[in-house]
Amino acid sequence: MAATFAAVNPAKLLTSSSSNRSPLPHFHSRPLVSFSTSIRTPSANLVSARSRHSPVAVSAASGSQHLIGSLTKTEGLRFAVVVARFNEVVTNLLLEGALETFRRYSVREEDITVVKVPGSFEIPVVAQKLGRSGNYHAVLCIGAVIRGDTTHYEAVANSAASGVMSAGLESGVPCIFGVLTCENMDQTLNRAGGKAGNKGAEAALTAIEMASLFEHHLK
Numbered sequence: 001m002a003a004t005f006a007a008v009n010p011a012k013l014l015t016s017s018s019s020n021r022s023p024l025p026h027f028h029s030r031p032l033v034s035f036s037t038s039i040r041t042p043s044a045n046l047v048s049a050r051s052r053h054s055p056v057a058v059s060a061a062s063g064s065q066h067l068i069g070s071l072t073k074t075e076g077l078r079f080a081v082v083v084a085r086f087n088e089v090v091t092n093l094l095l096e097g098a099l100e101t102f103r104r105y106s107v108r109e110e111d112i113t114v115v116k117v118p119g120s121f122e123i124p125v126v127a128q129k130l131g132r133s134g135n136y137h138a139v140l141c142i143g144a145v146i147r148g149d150t151t152h153y154e155a156v157a158n159s160a161a162s163g164v165m166s167a168g169l170e171s172g173v174p175c176i177f178g179v180l181t182c183e184n185m186d187q188t189l190n191r192a193g194g195k196a197g198n199k200g201a202e203a204a205l206t207a208i209e210m211a212s213l214f215e216h217h218l219k
């Protein structure tokens, strides 16, 4: 049977859609977030063999081991991005934000697969399949659900949210919820590179952290 999804070169996506939009205002030239790796009570006995090799596993005063994903150890991490085409003007901006973040944090383009689906309702089943494939360390889900006149909004938004959660639980691969659920287009655009930032970029950071947590600490 033919492949059920098509891989899209993210570089091409960025190029093809960047001509008719203004630059995203919330991007900076350096990584947006960094975690302190300092150990306040550096007792050798408290640091496990594994954490010695990982600057992001820190031991607290209590002696408990604290594990946290790294935003900098991205080498070899592979990501799938499932994007709803519904409200495409918005989801393209979210996708661009996500790809820009992956690039800033040194995720290689060839380690990113973008899969387009009709609407947010279709995201979970694809996320689950991608998670189960074993090919990805995290699946980032992007969509934009905007309230209309009927109760359709609740159905789509709630299904997307619980479906993405189920996809993660069922596949064992972090599935990240980058689906906007907004009252109107103003609210939506504000969160797709406007006043409230770019939630696609934020969700990509979450994907990196979770992928690292699983890969470096929870295997």
Ligand SMILES: Nc1c(NC[C@H](O)[C@H](O)[C@H](O)CO)[nH]c(=O)[nH]c1=O
Pocket: 084, 086, 087, 118, 119, 120, 121, 122, 143, 144, 145, 146, 147, 152, 156
């Ligand atoms: N209204 C929105 C939808 N609706 C479409 C559904 O997601 C789905 O494709 C359809 O019901 C067929 O199963 N999708 C969004 O992503 N955003 C919306 O605002």
Ligand SMILES: CC(=O)[C@@H](O)COP(=O)(O)O
Pocket: 145, 146, 147, 148, 149, 150, 151, 152, 153, 154, 156
């Ligand atoms: C998300 C939606 O519900 C929307 O596109 C549908 O609008 P309506 O409730 O007016 O049919």
